Amino acid sequence: NAGVMQNPRHLVRRRGQEARLRCSPMKGHSHVYWYRQLPEEGLKFMVYLQKENIIDESGMPKERFSAEFPKEGPSILRIQQVVRGDSAAYFCASSPAATWAKNIQYFGAGTRLSVL
Amino acid sequence: DAKTTQPNSMESNEEEPVHLPCNHSTISGTDYIHWYRQLPSQGPEYVIHGLTSNVNNRMASLAIAEDRKSSTLILHRATLRDAAVYYCILRGGPNAGGTSYGKLTFGQGTILTVHP
Numbered sequence: 269n270a271g272v273m274q275n276p277r278h279l280v281r282r283r284g285q286e287a288r289l290r291c292s293p294m295k296g297h298s299h300v301y302w303y304r305q306l307p308e309e310g311l312k313f314m315v316y317l318q319k320e321n322i323i324d325e326s327g328m329p330k331e332r333f334s335a336e337f338p339k340e341g342p343s344i345l346r347i348q349q350v351v352r353g354d355s356a357a358y359f360c361a362s363s364p365a366a367t368w369a370k371n372i373q374y375f376g377a378g379t380r381l382s383v384l
Numbered sequence: 385d386a387k388t389t390q391p392n393s394m395e396s397n398e399e400e401p402v403h404l405p406c407n408h409s410t411i412s413g414t415d416y417i418h419w420y421r422q423l424p425s426q427g428p429e430y431v432i433h434g435l436t437s438n439v440n441n442r443m444a445s446l447a448i449a450e451d452r453k454s455s456t457l458i459l460h461r462a463t464l465r466d467a468a469v470y471y472c473i474l475r476g477g478p479n480a481g482g483t484s485y486g487k488l489t490f491g492q493g494t495i496l497t498v499h500p
Contacts, residue, residue, distance in 0.1 A: 299486070303488075310490050310491065311490040316487055324486050361428075372430045372433070373430070375427030375428045376427050378426075378427050
């Protein structure tokens with residue numbers, strides 16, 4: 269059973285370009301979470317999605333960032349007009365259910381975004 | 385959300401046991417105690433979780449104080465591969481409500497260094 273797959277592993281963008289990060293959850297998982305880890309900082313929650321729904325986006329920056337988890341295909345975290353401060357590791361996690369405190373999240377290896 | 389407090393760093397020698405403490409004095413009756421770890425350049429990885437009773441799995445043991453205000457993650461025989469940042473996280477029970485039940489809130493964690 270494949271784990272959470274994120275691609276690309278490394279992404280280089282110039283300021284002003286768009287970045288698209290993809291996350292395929294584990295088989296059978298319908299809940300996806302995105303986290304960001306800025307250099308020398310801790311992991312911060314960004315957004316929680318179920319298929320075709322955004323459940324909690326309290327950690328998403330107000331501008332330039334968006335996320336989706338369509339009925340078919342991977343979840344996408346999209347960053348428009350990237351700036352140097354967006355350089356970070358972005359981690360995706362998935363779980364089979366989210367409303368129970370025993371719920372375990374399984375993480376991907378992350379996408380490391382570098383903005384030149 | 386209830387807060388956890390962990391030492392910034394700890395050191396151990398290979399093959400020796402490691403006890404990683406976590407204080408959570410404001411824990412509520414339905415909060416589960418979860419531990420995750422993050423190895424260098426990797427995504428976080430689930431380690432163990434518990435509610436009231438001590439728990440064991442193939443990776444570690446979790447000892448929970450009787451008043452639940454603290455817990456200890458125990459690695460019985462540390463290896464070099466156990467060098468990581470260890471996070472103690474509280475997760476709300478089934479009546480937590482709201483949207484906070486989905487996300488994991490990571491603190492600074494404990495950096496564990498294992499010496500050969």
